[in-house]
Amino acid sequence: MNNLMFRRIVALACALILTACESTYYDAWEKVGVHKRDILIDRLEEVQAAQEEGQEQFKDALEQFKAVVTFDGGKLEDVYNRLNDEYEDSVSAAEEISDRINSVESVAEALFSEWEAELQEYDNANLRRDSARQLKQTQRKYRRLHTAMRNAEKTIDPVLSNLKDNVLYLKHNLNARAIASLKNELGNVNRDITIMIDAMQRAINESNSFIDEMKQG
Numbered sequence: 001m002n003n004l005m006f007r008r009i010v011a012l013a014c015a016l017i018l019t020a021c022e023s024t025y026y027d028a029w030e031k032v033g034v035h036k037r038d039i040l041i042d043r044l045e046e047v048q049a050a051q052e053e054g055q056e057q058f059k060d061a062l063e064q065f066k067a068v069v070t071f072d073g074g075k076l077e078d079v080y081n082r083l084n085d086e087y088e089d090s091v092s093a094a095e096e097i098s099d100r101i102n103s104v105e106s107v108a109e110a111l112f113s114e115w116e117a118e119l120q121e122y123d124n125a126n127l128r129r130d131s132a133r134q135l136k137q138t139q140r141k142y143r144r145l146h147t148a149m150r151n152a153e154k155t156i157d158p159v160l161s162n163l164k165d166n167v168l169y170l171k172h173n174l175n176a177r178a179i180a181s182l183k184n185e186l187g188n189v190n191r192d193i194t195i196m197i198d199a200m201q202r203a204i205n206e207s208n209s210f211i212d213e214m215k216q217g
Contacts, residue, residue: 040107041214051152055197062190083166152200
């Protein structure tokens, strides 16, 4: 068996185990009256919290970057360490956002699969058609939300890449000339973080709209 085939088998096995664990998790909550719909709303709110915290974290990173390029005395190594800390915290914030989105995908897929299957249990054709219509409407709105979340997530990569490059450059060039070089990068960092924060806010707004409709429904 070649390495590629082995990795695919391992990935499939992990996916199956995770699916089984998730199913058990949902079933357990179902027994105490907490349905997938409720879990989806909770997880969307967790994504929002992670996105809001991420926005603040990247703002902090930007402020620290500005502090670097306006450095005027003191230990340059201390300035580097603070910038590096902000970068590491930004990486953690990005990972948290991705994890939360993944958890939303998991319960949304389970919810829609269950809803689709239960359409066949109706005896009343009118109620079945109405439920099917609501399912399609909810799926359509979820796809729009999902796209907004993933698009916002994609805007994080250029920010992290840019921050990493500048942190590494400063690490190996702790001198005034390095500071001068980083000044030229401030505009790019500022632009990328602004784009990311705006995209994340659009995703948060989409989440609010979707959650409100789910609660009303």
